[in-house]
Amino acid sequence: MTTYTDKGPKPDSGRFVCFDHVTFWVGNAKQAASHYCARMGFEPFAYKGLETGSRHVASHAVKQNKIVFVFQSMLEPHKPEDMGKHLVKHGDGVKDVAFQVEDLDAIVKRAKDRGAVVKKEPWEESDEHGSVRMAMVQTYGDTTHTFIDRANYNGLFLPGYKKPMFEDPLLSKLPKGGLNFIDHIVGNQPDQDMVSVAEWYERNLMFHRFWSVDDSQIHTDYSSLRSIVVTNYEETIKMPINEPANGKRKSQIQEYVDYYGGAGVQHIAMNTDDIISAVTNLQARGQHFLQVPKRYYDNLRERLKHSKVDVKENLDTLEKLRILVDFDDNGYLLQIFTKNMQDRPTLFLEVIQRHNHQGFGAGNFKSLFEAIEYDQAERGNL
Template identity: 65%
Template sequence: MTSYTDKGRRPVNGKFLAFDHLTFYVGNAKQAATYYITRLGFQPIAYKGLETGERKYASYVVRQNEITFIFKSAYEASETEFSEHLVKHGDAVKDIAFTVKCLDGIVKRAEEKGAKIICDIWEESDFNGTVRFATIQTYGDTVHTFVDRTFYNGLFLPGYVHIPEDILGKQLPPVKLDFIDHVVGNQPDGQMESVAKWYETILQFHRFWSVDDSQLHTEYSALRSIVMCNWEENVKLPINEPAPGKKKSQIQEYVDYYGGAGVQHIALNTQDIISAVKHLKARGLEFLEVPDSYYDILKEKLKDNSVKIDEDMKILQELKILIDYDENGYLLQIFTKNMQDRPTLFIEVIQRKNHNGFGAGNFKALFQAIEIEQAKRGNL
């Protein structure tokens, strides 16, 4: 495992403030949004579709604290870019959008450095003000949209109308997920380094953390990972690739079923992972489980370590929450089973206590849990 301290020169052409939202291309936006509302505790906040004058797409926006997702479906098969994406990838994250400052400078640099501009700077307005956007291509068919909200104070974006709270969702226990911690992109073997270099060159992101297959492996499979992030280090994008092993890794399984590079999982940060997981389970969300032997080994290791876990270890074990730590602090994390039929996208819930890693100490246990699921699917 490697942590990087050299962030390079502070970018002068623009600033990435945060994840703005993620846009999912799905077969049925209404139903997909409802799933995230009932299972994960989101609330509907906005809608755009036929009733608002939008003729091509239905878009449902759900939010939980600082996390915003858009679920988008096409009305007609003639929308070939959309329909081809859906057939190739299934329900998937299409757009990782960032809130930015100095949009012009970011787009100018990206263009000068060779980025593929999908849609150059444009504006959208309503009575709440004006938002400026631009969209560029990143790995696979995934894109990044830059969102400049400097002169906008509306609920979400122009063109959307407010929709009421979900009655059922309000009756279920609150989950209290706070913000997007990181978004992971899987690549085919041999493409991780070039993608990391793209973020360095195009967006002036820097390497924050990395591991290789000598550190992350089980008896059967392995991966390599580089975490890219902005100067302020609040936008983190791990880039994974499979490494050769005795059997097919979960990264290769993803690439095979997704049809190339794409978003593998979204990590959502919480201040209280025990309550969050209890309430997510009460809502019917399913998680990967590790064997009790994981906790027996962990307890032995922690006996001689200066780091003290504040949470009750018995409860963490009951909920199958993973623990990783170093001399400064620790993190708690857990991973859902796949969010749709294709074994592609899943969700991570993470709580940090003075620990900025990504659970390297848990990767073996996680891989073994995933391999059990892969074996059930006949894909190990």
């Protein structure tokens, strides 16, 4: 495992502020949004569709604190054509990861000068609440990044969106999700593509390497992976890039690539300041999480005896909820992963709480792989 301290030169203009929102292309946006609200603690936030004058695409935005997910579906059989093709190939999944930026033009010009494919040159959208400027670039696979400058906008979400048309009376009766902001978003790549993708972020967006791990450190009998985490200068946007490494059988990264039809977003990690309450509540809402074997906790207690770190949470409670712990001499993190959020074994979610620890759970990868491999075996894909 390697952590990197060299951020490289500070960009002289343009700044990446934070994750803005994540757009999913799905078969049925209304139902997908409802599922994330019911199970993961989101609330309906904004809507765009036939009733608001959007003739081709329905968009349901849901929100939880600073996290915004937008689910979009086509309204006509063959329009938009690219959305139809995307759904046939990939199934439900993340199409776009949007970043909030300052000085959009500088960021786009620099990315373009350095070789990025600009899918949509800067454009502006307006309504009675002001205007938003945006641009879109191509990243790995069919995934895009939209850059969003909101400096002159004070509306609900984006121009064209209205408040949701209905209130869901069930949601107020359910316990709170307790998720605060997007911690990181992971992209899976086919074998041997990870380095070139990480270099794309370094070159075109002036991101830098933050953390990495290779397959000599992360492997089981069946699975192994390599990962490089890239981040912006301020380190507010973290994007781990994974690839499979050869194992005896098909790794879960390769399973993702096979079922998704190429590179794409594998999981979205959401930060909480109380993972025990969050997971207790999400389980009460019916969200399914991966179950690591009991021996993980026997092993963990043994390892913690020889560590300087003091885990404040009750280990019996963490074991009961199947929350994972990763630690070093300075701190620790707590994390848990949902099962797949759709029928294809592609995208899932993570809940994470950090205590002075900026890693990504490398110490848990082996246990996590074993849990995923158990599920893979059930699917006949190991």
